[in-house]
Amino acid sequence: MKILISNGRLIDPANQRDEISDILIDKGKIAAIAKPGRIPKQDTDGAKVIDATDQIVAPGFIDMHVHFREPGFEYKETIETGCQSAAAGGFTTVAMMPNTHPVNDNRSVTEFMLSQAKAHGVVNVLSIGAVSVGLQGEKLTDMGDLKTAGVVAYSDDGHPVMNNELMRRALEYSKMFDLPIIQHCEVLDLTAGGCMNESRVSTELGLKGMPTEGEDIMVYRDIALLEKTGGRVHVAHISSAQSVDLVRQAKAKGLAVTCEVAPHHFSLTDEAVRGYDTNSKMSPPLREQKDVAAIKQGLQDGTIDMIATDHAPHDLADKQMDYQSACFGIVGLETALPLTLKLIDEKVITLPQMVALFTAQPAEIFKLDKGNLAVGKDADVVVFDPQVEYNIDVQKFKSKSKNSPFHGWPVKGRVTHTLVMGKIVHTSNS
Amino acid sequence: MTLANRDILSIQDLADEDIEAILDTATSLKEISTRKIKKVPTLRGRTIINLFFEPSTRTRTSFEIAGKRLSADVINISASTSSATKGESLLDTAYNLEAMNPDILVIRHGSSGVPQMIASHIKCPVINAGDGAHEHPTQALLDLLTIRERHKTLTGLKVVIVGDIAHSRVARSNILAMRKMGMVVTVVGPPTMIPVGMAQLGVSIHYNLEEALRDVDVIMMLRIQLERQSQGLFSSFREYSSLYCLTAEKLKNASKQVMIMHPGPVNRGVEISLDILEGPHSVVLEQVHNGVAVRMALLYLLLEGGNEDSN
Numbered sequence: 001m002k003i004l005i006s007n008g009r010l011i012d013p014a015n016q017r018d019e020i021s022d023i024l025i026d027k028g029k030i031a032a033i034a035k036p037g038r039i040p041k042q043d044t045d046g047a048k049v050i051d052a053t054d055q056i057v058a059p060g061f062i063d064m065h066v067h068f069r070e071p072g073f074e075y076k077e078t079i080e081t082g083c084q085s086a087a088a089g090g091f092t093t094v095a096m097m098p099n100t101h102p103v104n105d106n107r108s109v110t111e112f113m114l115s116q117a118k119a120h121g122v123v124n125v126l127s128i129g130a131v132s133v134g135l136q137g138e139k140l141t142d143m144g145d146l147k148t149a150g151v152v153a154y155s156d157d158g159h160p161v162m163n164n165e166l167m168r169r170a171l172e173y174s175k176m177f178d179l180p181i182i183q184h185c186e187v188l189d190l191t192a193g194g195c196m197n198e199s200r201v202s203t204e205l206g207l208k209g210m211p212t213e214g215e216d217i218m219v220y221r222d223i224a225l226l227e228k229t230g231g232r233v234h235v236a237h238i239s240s241a242q243s244v245d246l247v248r249q250a251k252a253k254g255l256a257v258t259c260e261v262a263p264h265h266f267s268l269t270d271e272a273v274r275g276y277d278t279n280s281k282m283s284p285p286l287r288e289q290k291d292v293a294a295i296k297q298g299l300q301d302g303t304i305d306m307i308a309t310d311h312a313p314h315d316l317a318d319k320q321m322d323y324q325s326a327c328f329g330i331v332g333l334e335t336a337l338p339l340t341l342k343l344i345d346e347k348v349i350t351l352p353q354m355v356a357l358f359t360a361q362p363a364e365i366f367k368l369d370k371g372n373l374a375v376g377k378d379a380d381v382v383v384f385d386p387q388v389e390y391n392i393d394v395q396k397f398k399s400k401s402k403n404s405p406f407h408g409w410p411v412k413g414r415v416t417h418t419l420v421m422g423k424i425v426h427t428s429n430s
Numbered sequence: 431m432t433l434a435n436r437d438i439l440s441i442q443d444l445a446d447e448d449i450e451a452i453l454d455t456a457t458s459l460k461e462i463s464t465r466k467i468k469k470v471p472t473l474r475g476r477t478i479i480n481l482f483f484e485p486s487t488r489t490r491t492s493f494e495i496a497g498k499r500l501s502a503d504v505i506n507i508s509a510s511t512s513s514a515t516k517g518e519s520l521l522d523t524a525y526n527l528e529a530m531n532p533d534i535l536v537i538r539h540g541s542s543g544v545p546q547m548i549a550s551h552i553k554c555p556v557i558n559a560g561d562g563a564h565e566h567p568t569q570a571l572l573d574l575l576t577i578r579e580r581h582k583t584l585t586g587l588k589v590v591i592v593g594d595i596a597h598s599r600v601a602r603s604n605i606l607a608m609r610k611m612g613m614v615v616t617v618v619g620p621p622t623m624i625p626v627g628m629a630q631l632g633v634s635i636h637y638n639l640e641e642a643l644r645d646v647d648v649i650m651m652l653r654i655q656l657e658r659q660s661q662g663l664f665s666s667f668r669e670y671s672s673l674y675c676l677t678a679e680k681l682k683n684a685s686k687q688v689m690i691m692h693p694g695p696v697n698r699g700v701e702i703s704l705d706i707l708e709g710p711h712s713v714v715l716e717q718v719h720n721g722v723a724v725r726m727a728l729l730y731l732l733l734e735g736g737n738e739d740s741n
Contacts, residue, residue, distance in 0.1 A: 206562050
């Protein structure tokens with residue numbers, strides 16, 4: 001079926017495009033792009049028309065960090081519901097972390113996840129394989145076999161690779177397959193038992209803190225190793241000012257280091273933990289104002305390459321408990337766009353920069369043939385109204401889980417249409 | 431007199447006038463405990479549940495006696511006898527107890543924030559009887575009463591709090607309460623036990639006990655737990671004692687009027703030498719004694735505070 005997205009502001013950083021355009025989609029691909037009304041009538045005949053007047057049209061967003069909990073924890077999220085949540089948030093490609101049960105540390109699990117995605121998922125689903133068997137940090141996985149099965153990166157995510165020797169070998173070994181290692185940077189002996197950022201607030205609340213040095217030391221270690229070994233390191237959900245600086249310095253040296261930030265780390269500080277709302281508990285934890293400022297600086301100057309949500313669904317029972325015992329993590333796919341749009345109002349980044357952070361930059365770093373709306377490319381498209389105002393309501397989330405600290409927040413900006421391979425997978429009234 | 435808040439979860443829930451009112455009420459209620467018949471009918475027909483998820487002798491008994499002296503029905507539930515061991519969630523336990531219409535729930539839990547969490551989900555007023563390393567507001571109130579009795583004032587007094595500040599809810603509640611009352615607070619202990627951001631709470635920090643004791647009016651010693659040794663927070667009881675045990679030698683520069691406090695239970699000879707613990711400066715048992723009066727005052731003000739006829 002043909003679809004004509006008419007009269008929207010097309011922002012496509014991969015092709016340096018930012019102008020009011022009509023876009024014709026046919027057979028799952030971008031068929032034509034022209035100024036409004038300029039695509040020949042015979043080409044648009046019979047096309048379903050999406051009127052994108054006053055809206056932004058962009059490549060579908062890419063999120064390189066989601067937890068879809070299948071297999072193992074389907075009561076929190078499944079690949080099917082996770083994909084619906086992604087589509088509602090404007091994401092057309094997501095990469096699943098391997099901390100499932102069983103762990104995605106071998107090709108049969110990868111193949112299962114990707115086949116579930118193919119059968120039930122409405123967006124493109126990518127898989128990230130484990131660095132070590134069982135995320136135990138002891139023995140490397142069959143990285144080659146995992147790549148054959150389809151993984152696009154390796155990560156032990158929430159179980160960071162603590163052993164320095166193993167990390168060195170993982171960087172060396174992964175070079176054969178030219179895939180990056182995504183590191184959740186946290187030196188576990190410094191954060192053991194911690195449940196929030198270490199700060200004046202943790203002292204007042206009597207909660208065990210997780211100091212930023214826990215993150216910084218591992219960021220530095222990985223950079224130091226990489227300098228010798230080569231390979232590629234991608235720092236997951238960067239949260240501390242010092243870590244942003246370390247990545248900036250490594251990039252200046254020309255090292256293959258990239259990083260992502262999650263919207264909550266530039267939207268909230270550890271002040272949100274007051275009152276012990278367990279939806280403010282995530283890892284890395286919410287930091288201080290100086291860290292938020294450094295992250296914004298990093299987004300502005302290009303140190304931070306992409307926005308990733310670390311979508312981490314947990315059901316009520318895993319969150320409705322004492323702060324110390326509650327699970328880490330929040331859902332993120334359906335709040336990422338409005339939270340990031342705030343950065344444009346604050347003049348931290350421009351709208352085209354935001355789109356690049358969500359599309360062209362992750363595509364380039366992870367070598368995905370996505371995030372690009374040139375003629376002939378896959379028609380993964382998001383249409384959003386950046387002005388519409390509303391309050392975030394977790395009950396309206398498509399995700400199975402509702403664990404978000406942003407419930408009730410007044411925000412601007414909502415996805416009105418999400419298209420994957422030329423098919424409309426999500427619509428909402430602006 | 432009505433308190434500003436119906437839940438007493440933190441010293442921050444109390445206005446300055448609330449603290450004054452609680453101490454004054456406690457002072458007037460102390461007399462009841464000296465009678466032969468130690469009971470008044472004020473809270474007859476009221477039900478107080480003590481829900482303790484952590485062992486406690488002093489605090490639980492103190493709340494129980496306080497309730498009973500005011501004629502309330504007091505029910506004690508400890509974690510070992512509750513459904514906690516059956517995996518019933520905290521909130522389910524709270525909802526079930528609330529369904530039986532208690533007038534006050536007194537909660538102690540080893541994890542910071544639990545009384546807050548429960549209070550935000552139920553209608554029944556909650557008193558925090560100690561949560562993790564967060565707060566122990568009634569302890570701070572009884573400490574203030576004890577100090578006021580000795581020194582006749584609070585404003586301007588110099589206090590040192592000594593020991594494991596990082597893990598102490600007693601220290602946190604006292605720092606908040608003492609600052610509210612215009613006292614000057616110094617914390618003393620090994621740097622491993624002074625948490626990040628302490629100076630921002632308006633206290634001074636000192637590592638040397640003997641020096642810190644010069645000219646102070648109040649010394650509050652905290653309990654040190656052996657498990658902190660395995661966490662690397664101190665090397666041994668022996669070294670800890672040599673640095674921070676309150677002895678006659680360390681007290682030689684202290685004022686003659688200094689009072690020595692400890693929330694208990696005391697590791698005798700580790701935090702305080704025996705002669706000091708039992709000597710004239712020690713008010714450890716006065717603290718326990720005042721605990722009953724302060725809790726009576728709090729129960730009374732929470733349940734009957736707005737009702738002048740009941741007096």
